[in-house]
Amino acid sequence: MGLxxxxxKDAAVYNALSDAGxxxxxxxxxxxxxxxxxxxxxxxxxxxxxHNYLGLTxxxxxxxxxxxxxxxxxxxxxxxxxxxxxxDGHRAxxxxxxxxxxxxxxxxxxxxxxxxxxxxxxxxxxxEDILFIDADCHACIYDGCxxxxxxxxxxxxxxxxxxxKRLSRYDGDEKGKLVCIEGMYSMxxxxxxxxxxxxxxxxxxxxxxxxxxxxxxxxxQNGRGVSEAEDAMDVIxxxxxTFSKSLASIGGFVASRHRELxxxxxxxxxxxxxxxxxxxxxxxxxAALKKVVNGxxxxxxxxxxxxRFHGAFRQFGLTLAxxxxxxISVLLPNRERAFLAWQFLLEQxxxxxxxxxxxxxxxxxxxxxxxxxxxxxxxxxxxxxxYGALADAFEDARVASQA
Amino acid sequence: MSEQNARDAGPSVQPDDDLVFRxxxxxxxxxxxxxxxxxxxxxxxxxxxxxxxSILDIVMEIEDAYDIAIPVNVISETKTIGExxxxxxxxxxxxx
Numbered sequence: 001m002g003l004x005x006x007x008x009k010d011a012a013v014y015n016a017l018s019d020a021g022x023x024x025x026x027x028x029x030x031x032x033x034x035x036x037x038x039x040x041x042x043x044x045x046x047x048x049x050x051h052n053y054l055g056l057t058x059x060x061x062x063x064x065x066x067x068x069x070x071x072x073x074x075x076x077x078x079x080x081x082x083x084x085x086x087x088d089g090h091r092a093x094x095x096x097x098x099x100x101x102x103x104x105x106x107x108x109x110x111x112x113x114x115x116x117x118x119x120x121x122x123x124x125x126x127x128e129d130i131l132f133i134d135a136d137c138h139a140c141i142y143d144g145c146x147x148x149x150x151x152x153x154x155x156x157x158x159x160x161x162x163x164x165k166r167l168s169r170y171d172g173d174e175k176g177k178l179v180c181i182e183g184m185y186s187m188x189x190x191x192x193x194x195x196x197x198x199x200x201x202x203x204x205x206x207x208x209x210x211x212x213x214x215x216x217x218x219x220x221q222n223g224r225g226v227s228e229a230e231d232a233m234d235v236i237x238x239x240x241x242t243f244s245k246s247l248a249s250i251g252g253f254v255a256s257r258h259r260e261l262x263x264x265x266x267x268x269x270x271x272x273x274x275x276x277x278x279x280x281x282x283x284x285x286x287a288a289l290k291k292v293v294n295g296x297x298x299x300x301x302x303x304x305x306x307x308r309f310h311g312a313f314r315q316f317g318l319t320l321a322x323x324x325x326x327x328i329s330v331l332l333p334n335r336e337r338a339f340l341a342w343q344f345l346l347e348q349x350x351x352x353x354x355x356x357x358x359x360x361x362x363x364x365x366x367x368x369x370x371x372x373x374x375x376x377x378x379x380x381x382x383x384x385x386x387y388g389a390l391a392d393a394f395e396d397a398r399v400a401s402q403a
Numbered sequence: 404m405s406e407q408n409a410r411d412a413g414p415s416v417q418p419d420d421d422l423v424f425r426x427x428x429x430x431x432x433x434x435x436x437x438x439x440x441x442x443x444x445x446x447x448x449x450x451x452x453x454x455x456x457s458i459l460d461i462v463m464e465i466e467d468a469y470d471i472a473i474p475v476n477v478i479s480e481t482k483t484i485g486e487x488x489x490x491x492x493x494x495x496x497x498x499x
Binding site for chain 1: 434454455463466472473476
C-alpha cells in the first residue's frame with residue numbers, strides 16, 4: 001500500500017470532483033462538430049481552450065493529405081526515428097521547416113514535449129554544462145533539465161537583467177552554457193524580449209534556446225514566431241516548436257543554424273527510443289505548414305478575434321494577465337474561485353482551461369482562453385456573452401474588486 | 404573554497420546559519436497559514452504545504468540577497484527548512 005499513499009490527499013479531491021461530474025481535468029469531448037465546437041456532457045459547447053490557434057484541425061487540405069498518406073504508407077511506422085522508423089516524409093518535413101525558418105537543420109520528434117525533453121537533455125551534460133531557464137518555463141523544459149542531470153539555474157521571468165546577473169556568476173567558467181526561454185508563455189500569454197536575451201546570452205558565451213510552441217504560426221510577419229517579431233531569428237541558436245497547436249496535429253521539432261544539431265540524432269534519448277510520428281500526422285503537418293507559409297489571411301483572422309475578446313474582457317473590467325495574445329487569461333483570487341468560474345463558463349456552453357498552482361506563475365489561479373482563427377462570429381459572441389455574465393457573477397474576477 | 408578557508412570561516416557558521424534561517428522563514432511566512440511554528444525540522448511540503456515552484460521562487464530571492472548561484476538540483480533534494488539552510492550555507496561557503 002505504501003506505493004499509493006502519497007497520492008491519497010490529491011486523490012480525495014480528484015475523486016470527489018469526478019464523482020460530482022465536475023472535474024476540470026477529466027472533461028470528455030464526446031463528439032467534435034468542428035474546429036471550435038464539441039459536444040460535452042451532451043451539449044454543444046464552444047471550444048476556447050484547445051490551442052487550435054489557426055483553426056486547422058478540420059482543414060480540408062490537411063485531412064486529404066493525411067488520408068492519402070494513410071493509404072500510401074500505412075497507419076504507423078512501428079519504429080523509432082533512430083532505428084527503423086524514419087520515412088521520406090519525416091525528412092521532407094524537416095527540410096521544409098528548416099527552409100521556412102531559415103536554418104540549416106531541423107529534427108522532428110514524436111511530440112513537442114519530447115522535442116524539448118530530448119534536445120535539452122542531450123545538449124547539457126552533468127558536470128560539463130550549465131542550464132539557465134526562465135522561471136516560468138514549461139514543465140517539459142524543467143523535465144529536460146532534470147533528465148540531463150546538468151546544473152540548472154532559474155532566472156526571473158522575462159528578465160534579461162536577472163539572466164545577466166546569474167550568467168555573470170559563472171564568467172570565467174569553461175562549462176558549456178545553454179539559456180532556455182519561450183517565445184510566448186502559455187499561462188499568461190506574455191512574450192519574451194528574445195533579442196535582448198540573445199544579446200545577454202552571447203555576451204557570456206552562452207547559447208540561446210527558444211521554445212516557440214505557442215507562438216509558431218501566430219507571431220511575426222511570416223508566422224515564424226516571437227523570435228521573428230523580435231527580429232531575432234538570426235541570433236538565436238536553437239528553435240523548438242510543436243505540431244499540436246498551430247499545425248493542428250501531433251509531434252514536435254527543433255531547428256538550428258548549427259549543423260551540430262544533427263548529433264542529437266544519436267544522443268537525444270526521447271528521439272531515439274520512441275516511435276516516430278505516423279505518416280498521416282506528418283502529411284497533415286506538411287499541409288498545415290503550407291497554410292502558415294502562405295499566410296492565407298489566417299493570422300489576420302486570429303488577431304481580429306484576439307482583439308475582440310481582449311477588448312470585450314477589458315470592458316467588463318476582468319483582471320487580465322497580459323496584453324492581447326492568442327492566450328487570454330483572467331485571474332481569480334484562488335483555486336476554489338477559479339474552479340467555480342471555470343464551471344460557470346462550462347455551464348454557459350464555453351470550454352476554457354482552468355490553471356492553478358503549482359503549474360502557474362506566482363501561484364496564481366486563472367482561466368485560460370485560447371483564441372482560434374476558426375472562431376466564428378457566433379462563437380465569439382457566445383464566449384463574450386459568457387465572460388460578461390462571469391464578470392457580473394464573480395466580482396473578484398474584476399480589477400475593481402482588487403483595488 | 405579551500406579546507407583552510409573553511410576552517411577560518413568556522414566561527415561565523417552559527418550566526419550566519421541563523422540569518423539564512425530567519426531570511427527563509429520570513430519568505431515562507433506569507434505562504435503559510437501562520438498556524439505552524441517554523442523550525443529547522445519543519446517539512447516544507449508535508450507540513451507547510453508549500454508547492455515546489457514557491458520553494459524555487461524563495462531560493463531565487465536568496466540567490467539575489469547573497470549574490471550566489473543555487474542550482475535547482477540542490478534544492479530538489481531538500482525536505483526540511485534546516486536542510487535548505489544547510490544547502491544554502493554550503494553554497495555560500497563554496498562561492499565566497
